[in-house]
Amino acid sequence: MPHTLNIDGVTENAFDLQMxxxxxxxxxxxxxxxxxxxxxxxxxxxxxxxxxxxSLCEKLIRSAITLRMLQDILAADDMQESIDLENxxxxxxxxxxxxxxxxxxxxxxxxxxxx
Numbered sequence: 001m002p003h004t005l006n007i008d009g010v011t012e013n014a015f016d017l018q019m020x021x022x023x024x025x026x027x028x029x030x031x032x033x034x035x036x037x038x039x040x041x042x043x044x045x046x047x048x049x050x051x052x053x054x055s056l057c058e059k060l061i062r063s064a065i066t067l068r069m070l071q072d073i074l075a076a077d078d079m080q081e082s083i084d085l086e087n088x089x090x091x092x093x094x095x096x097x098x099x100x101x102x103x104x105x106x107x108x109x110x111x112x113x114x115x
């Protein structure tokens with residue numbers, strides 16, 4: 001069964017995630033949502049956090065799956081010229097902290113982050 005690979009969806013999800021980051025503070029201020037507290041408006045913290053968590057998780061998981069599939073396809077394609085995925089990765093994440101390593105000492109890659 002064929003599956004489509006929506007590469008543009010990764011960019012769309014990244015845009016949506018960035019907008020959530022920038023708008024969250026003003027949304028909470030407008031609706032008087034406080035962490036763990038009651039809200040006089042129609043939204044309270046539990047409602048907002050539940051909505052935010054499900055939206056974030058869905059977008060992050062979809063993007064991670066798409067990126068891993070794309071890496072696997074590009075790495076396994078013998079018909080195409082050799083593609084230096086590590087070089088593309090280095091260019092795309094320059095200056096960005098992908099995460100924090102709590103145990104051990106290794107370079108966190110985009111693929112590892114998608115796990």
